[in-house]
Amino acid sequence: MQLDDDVIRTFGIGRIFKDSAGRVNSLDFHRSEEVLITAGDDDSIRTYNTLTGEPTKSVYSRKYGVANICCTHDPMSVIYTSTKGRDHGIRYHTLHDNKYIRYFTGHTERVTGLCICPSTDLFISSSEDCAVRMWDLRSMNCEGLLETPAKSAVAFDQQGLIFAVATNNGLIRLYDSKNYQAGPFSTFLIDQELNNPASISSVTFSNDGKLMAVSLEGRVYLLDALEGNVQARFDNGLSLTAGPALEASFSPDSRYLISGTSDHSIAVWSIEKQRAVAQWTGLKALNSALKWSPRRMLVASADSVLALWVPNKKLLQSTGRWQGP
Numbered sequence: 001m002q003l004d005d006d007v008i009r010t011f012g013i014g015r016i017f018k019d020s021a022g023r024v025n026s027l028d029f030h031r032s033e034e035v036l037i038t039a040g041d042d043d044s045i046r047t048y049n050t051l052t053g054e055p056t057k058s059v060y061s062r063k064y065g066v067a068n069i070c071c072t073h074d075p076m077s078v079i080y081t082s083t084k085g086r087d088h089g090i091r092y093h094t095l096h097d098n099k100y101i102r103y104f105t106g107h108t109e110r111v112t113g114l115c116i117c118p119s120t121d122l123f124i125s126s127s128e129d130c131a132v133r134m135w136d137l138r139s140m141n142c143e144g145l146l147e148t149p150a151k152s153a154v155a156f157d158q159q160g161l162i163f164a165v166a167t168n169n170g171l172i173r174l175y176d177s178k179n180y181q182a183g184p185f186s187t188f189l190i191d192q193e194l195n196n197p198a199s200i201s202s203v204t205f206s207n208d209g210k211l212m213a214v215s216l217e218g219r220v221y222l223l224d225a226l227e228g229n230v231q232a233r234f235d236n237g238l239s240l241t242a243g244p245a246l247e248a249s250f251s252p253d254s255r256y257l258i259s260g261t262s263d264h265s266i267a268v269w270s271i272e273k274q275r276a277v278a279q280w281t282g283l284k285a286l287n288s289a290l291k292w293s294p295r296r297m298l299v300a301s302a303d304s305v306l307a308l309w310v311p312n313k314k315l316l317q318s319t320g321r322w323q324g325p
Contacts, residue, residue: 001316003253003297005277008268010312011299013282015053017306020044024302026080027289030071031118036293036300039069039080046306047076047095050298053308059098064091068114070123072137077101079123079137081111090114090125092137104135106142113153113202117177119160126152132165134180144180153214157205157225166203166214172228188228190214190221202247206254207294211271213248213257220248220259222271232274234259234267249292249299258299260287266301266309280309 001007022041029036034051038044043065047057057076065083072079076095082088088111090104109128116123121137128151134144150168156177157163163180165173170191173184201215205225212225222232234257246260257269261279264286268278285303292299299309 001297003251003255005270007297007311007316008256009278010315011268011278011280011309012312013307014310015308017046017048017055018304019046019055019058020304020306023304024289024306025067026069027291027300027302027306028069028071028078029291029293029295029300030075031294033075034295035071035075037069037071037078038289038300038302038306039066041065041083045069045078045080045093045095048306048308050293050296057095059093059095061091061093064089068111070114070116072116073121079104079114079116081114081125088127088129090135102137102140104133104140104142106133106145107131112151115155115163117156117160117163118158120177122160122177124154124156124163126154126165146175146180151200153200153203155203155205157209158207159209164203164205164212166200168200168216170214170216172203172212172214172223174226186226186228190223190228190230191216191219191233204248204250206250206271207252208254211250211254213250215246215248215259220246220257220269222257222269222274231271232269234269234276246286246288247290249290251292252294258290258292260290260301262286266290266299283307 020040024038024040027038036048038046043060043062045059066080067083069080088107092102107127111127113126125133130148132146152167174186199217203214212223214221220234248259261267266280270277287301289302301307
């Protein structure tokens with residue numbers, strides 16, 4: 001069954017998990033396995049089976065805290081950032097036996113973003129110290145350092161060929177993953193109106209590599225991934241000067257874009273039509289963590305609870321659209 005506007009409009013909450021004692025601050029899907037992982041303000045790391053919708057494991061990082069969690073190539077190993085004290089290290093943690101594999105230190109302020117390369121063991125980190133660092137999971141030493149003019153968000157494209165560094169003022173720099181030392185091969189400003197810094201939340205590439213979504217306070221910008229031309233600008237209802245910026249995520253077929261909104265719903269925009277085609281409701285808090293599964297018709301959103309969103313099977317069966325058991 002393919003995604004279209006009618007299927008999108010049937011999505012609703014399939015499961016809710018209230019097992020975290022604090023806000024779920026980040027989540028990630030494994031690229032090839034049926035694994036969803038979350039990080040909570042209660043220092044928890046939790047895993048869920050995306051096929052069965054059941055929780056599978058819980059461990060804690062009591063001493064350091066946990067945020068910005070990312071799956072590695074091993075479905076039971078993760079990297080994440082610290083939230084406690086003056087420790088600004090990144091931790092490589094195996095959940096198999098709940099042990100740290102490696103520490104990555106060098107940032108001097110809070111680490112705000114992590115992204116793993118889909119094709120290699122490289123990963124990048126951004127920080128409030130206005131630096132972006134390149135790392136390799138196999139070594140604790142920093143592989144490369146890029147200075148930024150302000151707080152930034154980082155992302156690899158889905159093939160791992162390039163990565164983007166997006167800063168608070170709307171400046172985007174694109175780098176060749178194999179030759180980033182040469183500097184950015186493309187630089188562009190997404191909005192001339194952003195003369196004053198606006199808090200950046202996320203930057204992400206579509207699976208087909210053609211598009212990029214950048215989340216700033218109150219707005220999600222849809223851009224051509226290489227030229228930087230703004231294709232569309234979606235407002236999520238948040239103030240441009242107050243309130244958190246929200247994460248945006250592409251559907252696996254690169255045809256839809258989702259983001260949380262100020263009324264606690266999730267807006268779904270059609271890339272082709274460049275307008276909202278659905279609004280998913282049912283939650284009571286702001287969805288600050290949000291991702292579309294790369295393997296299934298499944299979306300995970302989180303605030304104080306974790307919600308899994310799926311199409312309405314009965315409704316689709318009644319219209320002859322459902323395929324499968």
